[in-house]
Amino acid sequence: MTKHIDFKSNSGVTYVLSEYDNKSWACSCPAWRNQSHSIEKRTCKHLRKYRGDPAEETRLGGSLTVKGGKTKKKETKVPPGLLLAHKWTPEVDPTRMWLSEKLDGVRAYWNGKELISRLGNPFFAPIGITKRLPKDVHLDGELWMGRGLFQKTVSVVRRQDYPKEWAKVVYVIFDVVPHGAVKEDTPFEERLKIARGAVKECNSSFVKLLPQVKCTGVNHLKGVLERIEEMHGEGVMLRTAKSIYERGRSHTLLKVKSFSDDEATVTGYTKGKGRHKGRLGALVMQMANGVEFKLSGMSDKLRNDPPKIGELVTFSYIGLTDAGKPKFAAYVGPAIDK
Numbered sequence: 576m577t578k579h580i581d582f583k584s585n586s587g588v589t590y591v592l593s594e595y596d597n598k599s600w601a602c603s604c605p606a607w608r609n610q611s612h613s614i615e616k617r618t619c620k621h622l623r624k625y626r627g628d629p630a631e632e633t634r635l636g637g638s639l640t641v642k643g644g645k646t647k648k649k650e651t652k653v654p655p656g657l658l659l660a661h662k663w664t665p666e667v668d669p670t671r672m673w674l675s676e677k678l679d680g681v682r683a684y685w686n687g688k689e690l691i692s693r694l695g696n697p698f699f700a701p702i703g704i705t706k707r708l709p710k711d712v713h714l715d716g717e718l719w720m721g722r723g724l725f726q727k728t729v730s731v732v733r734r735q736d737y738p739k740e741w742a743k744v745v746y747v748i749f750d751v752v753p754h755g756a757v758k759e760d761t762p763f764e765e766r767l768k769i770a771r772g773a774v775k776e777c778n779s780s781f782v783k784l785l786p787q788v789k790c791t792g793v794n795h796l797k798g799v800l801e802r803i804e805e806m807h808g809e810g811v812m813l814r815t816a817k818s819i820y821e822r823g824r825s826h827t828l829l830k831v832k833s834f835s836d837d838e839a840t841v842t843g844y845t846k847g848k849g850r851h852k853g854r855l856g857a858l859v860m861q862m863a864n865g866v867e868f869k870l871s872g873m874s875d876k877l878r879n880d881p882p883k884i885g886e887l888v889t890f891s892y893i894g895l896t897d898a899g900k901p902k903f904a905a906y907v908g909p910a911i912d913k
Contacts, residue, residue: 582624600618601702602622603735603736615702658750660825661828661830669813672829673788674799678808687711716750717746718732718745720743720745731743745782749784750763753820761819811830814827835901837889838888842861844857845869855878866898866899886909889907891905
């Protein structure tokens with residue numbers, strides 16, 4: 576069982592010490608997080624003070640490998656190069672394609688050592704979760720808490736203090752990234768078998784395999800999409816049979832939604848009126864093609880603390896105007912590698 580302890584340092588900062596089966600310990604401080612040692616061999620001054628040097632020496636095998644708060648030189652984040660989807664259009668026949676639910680979670684790549692985002696940022700998942708993941712299979716999936724809980728999921732997985740809500744997060748696997756025995760030309764069906772085996776070997780409630788079925792046609796696709804949206808799900812994904820894993824956007828992977836979504840950059844704000852007087856009215860946005868528009872649909876909490884200028888956010892919309900502006904644009908959340 577995982578145990579979390581709030582530990583107040585000499586400087587007055589409170590860190591979270593986490594115990595996993597009395598074998599592995601973690602601290603939310605930068606000194607622990609930034610070490611180059613494997614997670615079970617890390618320590619820090621907070622763990623040493625709380626547990627005592629003798630206990631830490633025994634746990635680490637006879638020596639304290641870290642004496643203080645040294646940190647590694649900051650490394651450049653390198654995006655892992657994941658397979659990304661295009662939007663489905665009615666001209667594409669979905670028959671015999673693999674069909675699955677499009678989860679409204681946060682994309683996460685397991686590289687055998689850690690979970691990282693689409694842009695190369697690490698997720699600070701508890702050791703008790705990641706220690707069960709395979710070391711020789713690289714997995715592609717999403718951190719997910721349930722339908723309609725995207726923003727809640729983002730708020731949990733972005734934190735570095737191991738919040739207890741991680742217990743409600745599931746890592747849903749939908750593919751295997753080529754690595755080692757999995758070659759670049761390994762077809763999807765073979766990768767799916769490898770993923771199924773990896774999930775079974777994990778034997779953890781944290782890791783699940785995303786169900787895949789063969790689409791029988793447009794009516795089947797529309798029926799599944801309607802059922803998922805009725806349950807407040809996001810949409811459907813289509814995958815070409817026997818397709819290889821391509822890095823970047825590929826037409827072998829298609830997303831199907833009644834609502835479209837996109838990303839845009841915050842360039843300014845408008846003042847609120849009426850009930851929203853004194854706080855944010857709308858976000859002034861700019862799309863990648865240069866089109867500017869105003870974005871609404873924010874909660875009261877967000878209006879009081881809006882995204883900063885220059886930040887990238889995700890929004891939903893239904894079609895475009897003649898000027899190329901999104902119709903009925905509404906805020907979805909931060910563009911955290913979704």
